[in-house]
Amino acid sequence: MERLNAAQRLLSGSNSMAENAQQLSHDYDLSLRQAYRYLEEAQAIGRPTPVPEPSLATTFKLPRSLIGELHTYSAASGLTLSEIVRRALASFLSTVGRRG
Template sequence: MVRGDRVDSVEYARRVNAAADLAGAGVPVAAAARTLASRYGVSVRQARRYLEQAMAAGHLEVPESSVVFTVKLPESLAGQIRARA
């Protein structure tokens, strides 16, 4: 059994989209699950979950990766930004 950490939303969307591509190409579910399992190093059971999601929702929008952005601001400006947030 393959065991690993959870993937982030970007990787999840990529995997579901790969599953949707395989399903859209007419690849049988069992063969698509084996392909996804070997491609992403997951179990066939998890690969089937990606396929189920792809068949239910189609392609997912891949979210943009987020980054940490830190700046120094005057205290008064930081207070105004917090008040508006």
């Protein structure tokens, strides 16, 4: 995401594609070919890409049956366990926040 956003910033300037590729290659230690790919992708997207907040590992103790249900849902939905738990907690906390 960071490289895509850097490519997007370069594209918004007045330099040529070749100059932008050279700059991106230098700034991020990329080959020219990689730099061109980032520039082309940024051009196709046409806007900055949000950079996700870093995640931290944490440990919870949950009942075995709940973990089984999470694994079953994960396999059926294609979502990771982390994404399922993140969504569930965000939903819960937004509901709690409105009540009190």
